[in-house]
Amino acid sequence: MNALELKNITKTYSDGNEQIEVLKDINLTVKPGEFVAIVGPSGAGKSTFLTMAGALLQPTEGSIKLSNQEITSMNNKDLTNIRLEKIGFIFQNSELIPYLTAQDQLNIVSKMNHVADYKKRNQNLLAEVGLNDQLNKYPSQLSGGQKQRVAIARSLVNDPVLILADEPTASLDSKRGRQVVQMLQTISHEQNKSVVMVTHDERVLDLVDKIYQIEDGALSAN
Amino acid sequence: MFLAIKELKHSKLKFSLLTTIIFLVTFLVLFITGLANGLANEGKSAISTTDIQSFVLQKNSNNRISRSNLTNDDIKKINNDNLVPLTINQRTIQKNGDKNNKVDISFFTIDFDSFLKPEINKGNNITNSTKKQVVVSQKLADDGYKIGDDIIDTNTKSKFEIAGFTDDKSYSHTPVVYLNSTEGESISQQPGTINTLVSKKNINDVKGYTVVDKATIIQNIPGYSEEQGSLLMMISFLYAISIVVLGVFFYIITLEKTPQLGTLKAIGASTRYLANNLLSQVVVITGLSLIISNIFILGMKMILPASMPFSLDLPILLLTDSLFIIIAVVSTIISLIKISKVDPVSAIGGN
Numbered sequence: 001m002n003a004l005e006l007k008n009i010t011k012t013y014s015d016g017n018e019q020i021e022v023l024k025d026i027n028l029t030v031k032p033g034e035f036v037a038i039v040g041p042s043g044a045g046k047s048t049f050l051t052m053a054g055a056l057l058q059p060t061e062g063s064i065k066l067s068n069q070e071i072t073s074m075n076n077k078d079l080t081n082i083r084l085e086k087i088g089f090i091f092q093n094s095e096l097i098p099y100l101t102a103q104d105q106l107n108i109v110s111k112m113n114h115v116a117d118y119k120k121r122n123q124n125l126l127a128e129v130g131l132n133d134q135l136n137k138y139p140s141q142l143s144g145g146q147k148q149r150v151a152i153a154r155s156l157v158n159d160p161v162l163i164l165a166d167e168p169t170a171s172l173d174s175k176r177g178r179q180v181v182q183m184l185q186t187i188s189h190e191q192n193k194s195v196v197m198v199t200h201d202e203r204v205l206d207l208v209d210k211i212y213q214i215e216d217g218a219l220s221a222n
Numbered sequence: 223m224f225l226a227i228k229e230l231k232h233s234k235l236k237f238s239l240l241t242t243i244i245f246l247v248t249f250l251v252l253f254i255t256g257l258a259n260g261l262a263n264e265g266k267s268a269i270s271t272t273d274i275q276s277f278v279l280q281k282n283s284n285n286r287i288s289r290s291n292l293t294n295d296d297i298k299k300i301n302n303d304n305l306v307p308l309t310i311n312q313r314t315i316q317k318n319g320d321k322n323n324k325v326d327i328s329f330f331t332i333d334f335d336s337f338l339k340p341e342i343n344k345g346n347n348i349t350n351s352t353k354k355q356v357v358v359s360q361k362l363a364d365d366g367y368k369i370g371d372d373i374i375d376t377n378t379k380s381k382f383e384i385a386g387f388t389d390d391k392s393y394s395h396t397p398v399v400y401l402n403s404t405e406g407e408s409i410s411q412q413p414g415t416i417n418t419l420v421s422k423k424n425i426n427d428v429k430g431y432t433v434v435d436k437a438t439i440i441q442n443i444p445g446y447s448e449e450q451g452s453l454l455m456m457i458s459f460l461y462a463i464s465i466v467v468l469g470v471f472f473y474i475i476t477l478e479k480t481p482q483l484g485t486l487k488a489i490g491a492s493t494r495y496l497a498n499n500l501l502s503q504v505v506v507i508t509g510l511s512l513i514i515s516n517i518f519i520l521g522m523k524m525i526l527p528a529s530m531p532f533s534l535d536l537p538i539l540l541l542t543d544s545l546f547i548i549i550a551v552v553s554t555i556i557s558l559i560k561i562s563k564v565d566p567v568s569a570i571g572g573n
Contacts, residue, residue: 047570056488056567077492083566084490091569095485097225099232111224112491138232154489166570 001068003161003194004030004053009062011048022048023059024217030162035188035195037205039222040214046198047166049214053196054087054164055079067161084112088155088193090165090184094147096139102126102150103135109157118157125153129183145176152183156191163187165197174203181207225486225496226503237507240471244511245518247467248546251460252519252534255542258453260531261395265446268330268359268393269439273337276425277418277439278305279432285442287417288312290432294414300428305419306336311409312396318372318381325365327358328393329375331406337422340400345369345386350402355385359397363387364528373399380408394444461549469553472504476557480564487566496561500554508550512543 009026012019022045030036040046051057052064055071056079063072066086071079083089096105103122110118126135129149139147148168155163165184169177181197181204188195188209197208205211211222230237263270278300283290287310292300297307309331316324332338334350340357348355358367362384367373371384382405391398407413425433441447476483483496519534526532 051567051570054488054570056570080487080490080492080566083488087490089489089569091485091488095481095569097482097486099229100225104228108224108486109489112495158490 001032002029002065003032003034003067004028004196005063005065005068006053007063007065009052009059009064011045011052011057012060022217023052023219026062026217026219028212028219030194030196032161032194033189033192035185035207035209036197037208037211038196038198038214038219039200039202039205039211041200044214045217046214049219050164050166050196050198053162054089055082084109085158086161088158088160088163090148090151090155090163090168092167092170094139094144094151094171096147096150096154098139101136101138102131102142102153105139105150105154106157109154113158122153122157125156126150129153144171145179148172148176148180149183152180152187156187161194163193163195165195165199167199167201168197169199169201169204177201178204178207223499223502226499226506230503230506236475240475241507241511241514243471244468244508244550245514247460247464248508248511248543249515249518251457251464251546252515252539252542253522254453254457254460255538256519256523256532256534257530258450258457259533259535259538261453262446262450263390263533264392264395264531265443265449266393266440268328268391268398269436269443271391272420272436273422274420274436275423276421277434277436278302278420278425278428279418279434281430281432283432285432285434285438286444287439288444290417291412291415292417292419296431297416297419300419300431302419302421302425302428304421304423304425306333306338306421307403307416307418308332308338308420309406309410309415309417310393311411312394313409314376315373315399316376317367318374323366324376325362326396327362327399328396329406329409330393330398330400331403331410331416332400334402338420340388340391342386343389345384348385348400348402350404352385352402352405354382354405356382356405357386357388357400358384359391359399360387360389361392361397361528362399365397375409377411378409380405394446461545464546464549465553467553468504468550469556472500472554472557473560476500476560480560481568483561483564484566484568487564488569493562497558500557500561501551504550504554505547508547512546516543 006026006028009023011023012021038046052059058072071082106122107118129152131149168180184195185207187193213220213222279290280292311329313329314324315327348357367384369384372381374381427433523532
């Protein structure tokens with residue numbers, strides 16, 4: 001069973017009278033335990049690709065399956081639930097909620113998933129990314145690398161099928177960036193999770209299993 | 223609630239300021255409501271606290287007691303055992319021997335064997351056969367009148383002794399002085415006539431006369447409806463202003479949070495979840511503000527002088543409080559629309 005399966009995905013936007021094809025006939029399968037990087041220049045369609053794979057936007061054409069479940073016909077409400085239950089997101093600037101402590105960043109996801117007894121488990125998740133001393137710190141009290149590690153822990157709370165990382169090293173120096181990507185590698189391999197990382201940081205590409213290139217909306221294996 | 227409470231705890235300054243503003247607005251609304259009620263009571267309490275259901279007035283008296291005049295012939299013609307007479311004379315009185323301190327009052331000439339007989343707080347009541355004695359409103363005590371004092375009607379120079387005090391009975395902002403029909407004759411400008419006949423029961427139409435209910439009579443007490451109209455207008459505007467002010471505040475706070483809302487939606491928060499959070503925040507803040515302003519209002523009630531009539535009974539207080547909660551919730555509508563429009567896609571691609 002594939003964790004993520006994209007078949008013939010096309011996305012077009014209309015700009016005035018013109019139709020702009022942002023993604024052209026994209027095919028991609030990601031297996032459980034596979035760590036994939038998508039690279040490409042800005043404007044190539046990386047973000048659009050991520051919004052499709054992350055169940056945030058529907059493609060114009062094609063089919064997307066998440067652990068064999070077709071999501072292209074779903075309405076917004078069902079897509080929200082898919083994201084809540086099956087996808088873990090790691091954003092470029094970690095995007096933590098400013099008024100929540102590190103552990104509450106994770107607890108809110110458990111709450112939304114109606115999970116009971118989440119406290120201990122979420123504390124363990126933070127301990128795994130090396131933050132057992134920062135449980136009650138607010139984002140403003142954490143460094144960039146620590147914030148990104150909280151974001152990684154947050155993406156694991158719902159035990160997702162797929163983890164999507166949007167330029168996770170963009171706001172970090174090379175050392176901390178590499179630590180974060182190593183962490184994603186470990187999660188992918190040890191917990192058998194599919195991780196798809198969009199990046200243009202070539203220094204971390206040695207850590208991934210497969211590299212794909214997006215250029216002018218077309219995806220190719222590297 | 224989780225998010226709402228965490229945010230309230232974290233942004234204490236922001237939400238304390240907001241609570242302060244809502245407190246001030248609710249305090250003002252409650253205060254003006256209390257003053258409006260106090261003034262209303264000053265205008266009508268001598269009528270509104272009685273059991274009167276119906277008033278029989280002379281035709282064409284415009285529903286005003288003072289414009290109606292019923293003669294003995296009229297009373298015979300109307301011929302209804304349920305009816306008792308009431309005559310109101312608005313006059314100025316002074317204490318015996320003190321020409322400098324005059325007070326405007328309303329003489330209520332009533333039958334002391336009827337249901338109109340006032341209850342006494344202090345001193346003695348009088349009867350239909352009492353001579354030269356009256357029962358007066360507690361309000362006169364605030365003007366320095368005591369039991370046993372003599373009052374003089376400056377018009378007719380009739381002199382009466384205060385036998386007892388009733389509670390704060392007033393009519394058209396003047397304290398009420400109750401007297402029996404014999405003594406009523408001595409101050410009347412049209413002896414042998416009365417203003418109106420009243421009944422505890424609902425009276426059907428009487429041919430040749432006007433029958434009206436208590437609410438209509440109260441509306442036509444001189445100055446009453448105009449005064450209440452102005453105050454009601456002020457209160458309505460306060461409510462309207464509150465909706466706008468609170469609406470703008472909540473909207474700005476929501477705008478400020480838009481990026482986070484996008485992130486939350488991206489990680490699976492539904493619009494309903496986020497909307498419920500905003501609403502519970504609003505209810506918590508407004509509830510807190512109301513508790514504080516209610517405490518202040520109760521304190522205010524205790525220290526206000528008698529010259530500033532203030533009345534806010536529990537039912538009206540609770541009604542105003544709940545109305546304000548509704549107002550606060552209504553004011554979030556624009557913010558809720560904003561929340562529903564936040565696109566989770568905005569979380570992708572950085573800023």
